[in-house]
Amino acid sequence: MIRSILVALDDTPGATAAGELAISLARRGGARLTAALVLDRPHTSGAQEAVPMGAAAFLERRNASLARRIEEEAEAALARFAAAAGDLPFETLRLEDAPAPALLKAGARHDVIVIGRDSTLGMEETPDGLAPVIEALLHQGARPLLVVPPPAEMTDYDPAGTVLVAYDASLPAMRTLQLYALLKPEGEVRAKVFAAAEEREAARQMAEDGAAYLRAHGVEAGAVGVSGQRPADLLLAEAADGRPRLLVMGAYETTGLRALLLGSATRKLLREAPCPIFVHH
Numbered sequence: 001m002i003r004s005i006l007v008a009l010d011d012t013p014g015a016t017a018a019g020e021l022a023i024s025l026a027r028r029g030g031a032r033l034t035a036a037l038v039l040d041r042p043h044t045s046g047a048q049e050a051v052p053m054g055a056a057a058f059l060e061r062r063n064a065s066l067a068r069r070i071e072e073e074a075e076a077a078l079a080r081f082a083a084a085a086g087d088l089p090f091e092t093l094r095l096e097d098a099p100a101p102a103l104l105k106a107g108a109r110h111d112v113i114v115i116g117r118d119s120t121l122g123m124e125e126t127p128d129g130l131a132p133v134i135e136a137l138l139h140q141g142a143r144p145l146l147v148v149p150p151p152a153e154m155t156d157y158d159p160a161g162t163v164l165v166a167y168d169a170s171l172p173a174m175r176t177l178q179l180y181a182l183l184k185p186e187g188e189v190r191a192k193v194f195a196a197a198e199e200r201e202a203a204r205q206m207a208e209d210g211a212a213y214l215r216a217h218g219v220e221a222g223a224v225g226v227s228g229q230r231p232a233d234l235l236l237a238e239a240a241d242g243r244p245r246l247l248v249m250g251a252y253e254t255t256g257l258r259a260l261l262l263g264s265a266t267r268k269l270l271r272e273a274p275c276p277i278f279v280h281h
Contacts, residue, residue: 002183004032006093006110008103009077012126013150014116019081021148021276022114023088025185033090035081036106037074040122041096044070070122099124100136107143111183112278114146117153117270130271138251144179144280147270156240156274163191164244165221166235166269167210172250176280177210180248181217185278191221192242196234200227232265239274247273251281 007022026033095102099121195207204225214221
């Protein structure tokens with residue numbers, strides 16, 4: 001069971017949806033809720049760059065204006081969150097550091113971090129629709145994430161549907177399955193374990209192994225195995241058809257010189273999944 005939730009707030013649609021999901025989870029399970037405002041001082045009031053002689057005053061004024069704007073946006077996001085929370089108590093954290101170190105430190109004191117897929121968090125940009133801080137949180141953090149898409153992108157989403165679990169017997173998949181079984185972020189709801197492999201029988205057996213683990217932890221779980229060579233596409237098709245309330249998946253790396261980057265299949269799922277994702281590395 002989840003005891004504590006950290007949710008990152010900003011003014012993006014995904015962050016607003018993340019706040020609403022965090023509130024729902026806290027109400028349902030009685031978890032302690034913390035709202036984090038990332039002010040990113042190193043890239044606002046402390047930003048430095050080479051300027052022509054005599055332009056230092058301009059840079060100082062620009063940084064001050066930028067810092068004020070970030071403060072105003074953060075306060076507006078907090079006000080929307082407080083209105084949505086109503087009488088639900090929550091703590092507010094004002095994080096001065098850059099997004100990754102700020103959330104890594106704060107997240108270590110919570111069971112799960114809830115974040116919008118498109119969160120900008122101060123000065124961070126999301127050119128491909130996926131917040132860069134998500135990669136840092138997966139690689140360097142000890143806690144699972146709940147990544148929430150903007151509402152406009154959750155077209156194949158049923159908040160009362162089943163939980164779809166992607167499983168391939170890898171270490172990230174095993175760790176994520178265990179954390180999901182222990183935390184049960186959506187409570188005691190039915191799950192479907194999905195596996196894909198070149199041979200359908202191998203996929204079916206993997207899915208059944210994952211489902212058996214969930215059943216041992218009190219989760220009603222079925223198993224689906226399919227044959228194919230593009231697991232991410234097959235999983236997205238299953239999500240579109242089944243309209244799950246949550247996707248559970250492990251995060252995978254690429255290899256070689258790009259070993260610090262998430263694999264292309266993981267990024268595709270994080271960018272395109274039509275529902276919130278419970279993900280761990």
